[in-house]
Amino acid sequence: xxxxxxxxxxxxxxxxxxxxxxxxxxxxxxxxxxxxxxxxxxxxxxxxxxxxxxxxxxxxxxxxxxxxxxxxxxxxxxxxxxxxxxxxxxxxxxxxxxxxxxxxxxxxxxxxxxxxxxxxxxxxxxxxxxxxxxxxxxxxxxxxxxxxxxxxxx
Numbered sequence: 001x002x003x004x005x006x007x008x009x010x011x012x013x014x015x016x017x018x019x020x021x022x023x024x025x026x027x028x029x030x031x032x033x034x035x036x037x038x039x040x041x042x043x044x045x046x047x048x049x050x051x052x053x054x055x056x057x058x059x060x061x062x063x064x065x066x067x068x069x070x071x072x073x074x075x076x077x078x079x080x081x082x083x084x085x086x087x088x089x090x091x092x093x094x095x096x097x098x099x100x101x102x103x104x105x106x107x108x109x110x111x112x113x114x115x116x117x118x119x120x121x122x123x124x125x126x127x128x129x130x131x132x133x134x135x136x137x138x139x140x141x142x143x144x145x146x147x148x149x150x151x152x153x154x
Contacts, residue, residue, distance in 0.1 A: 013041055018117035019150060025121040026148045029128020034135045035091060036071040036146045037124050038063060042153025045077035054086040064088055066145050070135045072127050083107060094134045
């Protein structure tokens with residue numbers, strides 16, 4: 001689970017094109033895995049600790065209810081300039097803390113170039129590849145357990 005809080009504030013949340021780009025990345029990421037990826041974006045983090053907020057959202061969205069405990073939440077608080085990746089125990093244990101920290105650093109590198117939607121897209125696709133390796137898609141049993149749309153908070 002990675003935490004950092006140093007990216008530039010975009011003008012708004014996302015354009016229609018950016019939104020579609022991110023949702024498409026989620027669909028591609030989930031296509032060959034039983035894993036689930038969600039993106040949650042809000043203006044401000046009402047908690048002091050970004051991981052506490054990501055954890056709260058993860059459980060509110062019932063992401064802990066996936067069969068293989070392999071869901072990943074990408075949490076972003078735009079005005080607070082915070083982001084976190086929160087992974088369920090199934091996938092977190094398989095890849096370790098360094099993996100999540102690296103993913104966050106890669107997003108920050110994109111965000112610092114005002115490339116927020118591309119940074120999210122790349123992170124989602126990379127996590128999808130990792131989920132594919134660790135939790136390959138089983139045509140007989142797998143289903144899309146969670147919606148693919150971005151969740152927007154306040």
